[in-house]
Amino acid sequence: MAIGTVRRTKRTKPGKRFIAICASLLLPLAAMVGLSAAPAQAAAGATATFAKTSDWGGGFQGEWTIKNTGTTAVTAWTVEWDFPAGTSVGAYWDALITSSGTHYTAKNRTYNGSVAPGASVKFGFVGSGPGSPSGCKINGGPCDGVPPTDNPPSAPGQPSATATTSTSISLSWGAATDDHGVKNYDVYRGTSVVATVTGTAYTDTGLSADTAYTYKIVARDSIDQTGPASPTATLRTAPGGGTDTPPTAPGTPTASSVNDTSLTLNWTAATDDHGVKNYDVLRGGSKIATVTGTTYNDTGLTANTTYTYTVVARDTIDQTGPASAPLTVKTTGGGTPGGEYFRVGYFVQWGIYGRAYTMKSLDTTGAAAKLTHINYSFSNIDPVNLTCLNGVTKATTPGPQDPNQGDGAGDSWADYEKGFSAGESVNGTTDTWDQPLAGNFNQLKQLKAKYPKLKALISVGGWTYSRYFSDVAKTDASRQKFAKSCVDMYLKGNLPVTGGRGGNGVAAGIFDGFDLDWEWPGAEGHAGNHISADDKNNLTLLMAEFRKQMDAYGQTTGKHYLLTAFTPADPGKLDVGWDITTRDGTPSVFDYMDYANVQGYDFHGSGSDNSWEPNRTGDQGNLYQDAGDPYPTKFSVETTVNYYLNQGVDPRKLALGLAFYGRGWQGVTDGGAHGEWQDAHGAAPGQFPEESGTRGYSNLMSSVPNLTVYHDEQSVSTYGFTGNNGQWWTFDDAWSIGKKTAWLRSKNLLGAMIWEMSGDTGVLMTAVDNGLK
Template identity: 35%
Template sequence: MSRPGGRRALALGGALTIAMTATLPAGPPAAANQARAAAVTASCTKTSDWGTGFEGKCTVTNGTGSALNGWKVEFDLPAGTSIGSSWDTTRSVSGNRYTFTDAGWNATIAAGGTASFGFGGTGPGWISGCTVNGGACDGTGAPADTEAPGAPANLRSTGTTSSSVALAWNAAADNVGVTAYDVYQGTAKAATVTGTTATVSGLSAKTAYTFTVKARDAAGNVSAASNALTVTTAEGGGTGPGGGKVIGYFAQWGVYQRGYHVKNIDTSGSAAKLTHINYAFGNVQNGQCTIGDSYADYDRFYQAGESVDGQADSWDAGALRGSFNQLRKLKKKHPHLKVIWSFGGWTWSGGFGQAAANPAAFAESCYKLVEDPRWADVFDGIDIDWEYPNACGLTCDTSGPAAFRNLMSALRSRFGTGNLVTAAITADGTAGGKIDAADYGGAAQYVDWYLPMTYDFFGAWDADGPTAPHSPLTSYDGIPTQGFHSDAAIQKLRSKGVPASKLLLGIGFYGRGWRGVTQSAPGGSATGAAPGTYEAGIEDYKVLKGRCPSTGTVAGTAYAKCGDQWWSYDTPATIGGKMTYAKNQGLAGSFFWELSGDTTGGELITAMRNGLG
């Protein structure tokens, strides 16, 4: 599973406090201090520093007497130091100059209020030359900007599909400079961009929508609306038709506490609806592919009643047992099924950095393991689940933007065209986020398909909320982070040259939840993670459908309020909508994490199969 927007609790490292904005009049120190107290300021600290990299956090404080509508922080980093990831902000970079603007949802800061954003970087240096909203970070600088930009002109449509409208407009003028444009669908904000184009997705076919655009400057001044534009989406079909792949993950550890075995794939009816199974996970250690759990993989003895074909495993020397042997039996019973061995995952992605240093050697080790004579007939290829190349996740990787492409090239060369080579990848569609950190477009030529992990966007690692669906299909008014939704990931990957026919839409067969919640709609505060069977804050769909039934939908997915708990998860109905999206976008199909979360009768996989046709 992926956590595109995960937060990490880290020890406090070196710190630098930076005061920012408003001009200070000449005068004695007391007057200057008083002026600073009435300014917008920010405190920026290194929350963690491990020598070769760091994480930082900036908290913007509105010390003025009125609300601040928008903010922009800029600073320089010295040569050899760079920032590769950020959250709760929109990031851009020009040379060594970094610009951080509000993420839309945190643009407004009440008088006396604060807003924070974080970032992760590499190198030993730190911030210099900081400005905010045009003023110096030491509390002196340019006068406050109170002039709103002019209205954007000539809003027009540059293309439509059955589910999206592409828009463009002329740049707005401003006395200092426009920092963002807010696109409105009716009265709801549909997108925030820094350029003069945007695509609004997740729309219904053959339906009329009205759009306007407003400009914002760094001081938060907002323009009047552009001309109103009404556009009708195309009839159903979009860029389709989409593919019919249905790929499910089988988690090797499910054979323990969960009691979910390969036989359950058959008895639930899921095997007949799947096209591929991804077996998770093999490990990545010392630059090589290695076994993840030898007992579960190929040594556990299955009695006759546990076995796919009703035959007990053999104790003969060299006989294959465990899940590998059960998968062999499942493929024999369902000859259409393909099985792919997946390596990495959130916990084991840290090993890919060393692998990237010698891609050919890594590919050779993977080929020898996947094609081991004991189980070569079980697997039809390899899946690489490197979740944060050249970015930070559970650990930080500094292998460079070309490392992922080089790794996939080496794997394709070694595995040839007769084996499948696929990759599960980040779904972080934010500006300057994880998709931007690696060359997914360049690597697309080497893979049969990508599996963008379009789930885990939000969860109770942010213990106090706001509550938000962990797998939104589209953006919505109040989404905590712009770009953390499925459509943003799909469109960003397509913009980088990845064909739609090589992309699948990810579905979570589980929910994420908070406790201490009083608000039914998304956006409420919380006190911590809701209780879960195996881990706080997460629960299988098969449990939630009865324990906390859905009470509403937002952004193409469902949410539920029961007692003081708030959960989000997909239902058969919302999966149906997501499959329509996948077809309209011309995607290769859909995949899910993971098989044991579904009901005994396979409700969710049935919805996927029926939705894709």
């Protein structure tokens, strides 16, 4: 498997064993074939509520109450819910309960299926584990009896004139957004609808010369809901006898007073036969201001970052002319406050399970005090709505080659539902049952309060969750919808309500931006990933849309939000999927991103299913090309980074990836080279049974007996060998990290990125920190 197709996975967490009470009474769905119940009727008028009637720590007694809130009798009922992993149903009564994984279905008995208006019935069970139900449905509808809402569309952008004659005005406007898609737009002239169109442009004809008309636009969604109207625009037709010509292009802007966070733009005026009214200033293709003069001060920028500007003139009847030639300018400075190098660490949501690695672990190991950025991984993409996904607790399927492995998966239990005790929490407080935000997100909030300079980004995608990136990037509408959903969920903090947690604004202020981990646009990734020849161009457009919406939200908070990405080591994957060079004023992905986390590891390895490179060992993160490397493509950190730099990428936009884990083989021959580049017989036993061939650094050092560590000075790589026909492991240690950090400083790179923090108890993070001082 080529580099970049490696197992940078969203792993399933280890299961826990429970002794079920009367477990034989709980039948799997497959065993229920042939059992019948009365057909379920519509959910209108029925509600279902849950309560724990007793709780003894390791288990509880639960009771559901079904109430008929309608005016006609309910003749049958079915209640469905989900439990988080580790919670299950044992004995039950007054219902027939079946299960499929963590999803439970309860149907009425013959004696309690009919519920009169205003009446109620109950059923109960004995449960094990600490969880509570989520995703409740009664007869297919929501258990609170309130039908799900479909939000109306947003307001379209203010219409403007793209061309004007004495009898017509050509209009265009910014698209509205909607959770299920915009169907069409009503065009109002005054108070009357003059047209309904599917696009974002319309030409109004049959008008009078030299006359002012007022327009507004209203969007309609797929179920015919209309949203608020756009701002109105008063536009004038041309005088009789001809066409009013749009303005000319303004002069190419110039920059002055450039510093770390702001600059001043100036340009020569455009001309127009009836006069120029104002100018739109665009950064990276997105409008950031409208001004009446020929100068603009742009603030809130990021140090040592390249920006591209154009200017468009608008005349007195709101016709816009061609854009000016672009200006590309770079702000001064770089690094974090105080001139430090970035230290970016990935925190995996599932680390709190078998790894027992929490946000508090970041604090107690000393890592939090050394990091500048935390990337929380991962958020998934909703396979149906093509939006950012949370509010579900569903494990990935176990097969790494299952194309549907990550569909609908997520862990809201770890993200914001799980309650932490005082001993587990960063600030020493116990989460209460009724607080709207708990879990890792609340612990991250506490960690940032303790370390105010620490930034946090939500990582979207990863190896298992990248299947639908091509779909969300495909069209302007899908890009707008996806970016909006992510901004709403993670920057505005509007988390789905589940397990009694979540709600609008509960996570606001926790995340400082997004890390997009599309693995890989236009190239092979996880089995079943959607790929298109248009991915490369669409990725740049997706980055532009995120930057546009993040900047717009930043205008309301006074904050610059970060946009980063995990980018590949393989030049082939870069060529087909990433436009990393700005050419002739055409923006690249780096014009919208603050920086990239460049893959500097997983050059070689043997995965848990032995589908990668099971038969030969190889260094996973060597700094220089190894003279003894027998593989056809010879990877190295130097080769990878130089490819970016030779394409014109600013070195201060590159953070070099380091691995806090090792990759291993077994049955390895010595070959006179202590097992390096030698024959092997598959992946070595891993830290966890489902992760053969992988161990965190600290676990590797403590759990593999007779491991002798070797340092290859020529390639700058570290490996360990247990002896002939034994295990061989490739990894980074303090020695190689010291060499790599010295090298990246010599290249003036931005800093280092770490995948991932749970592999280290403090030794490696200290080496990174010392190397970047």
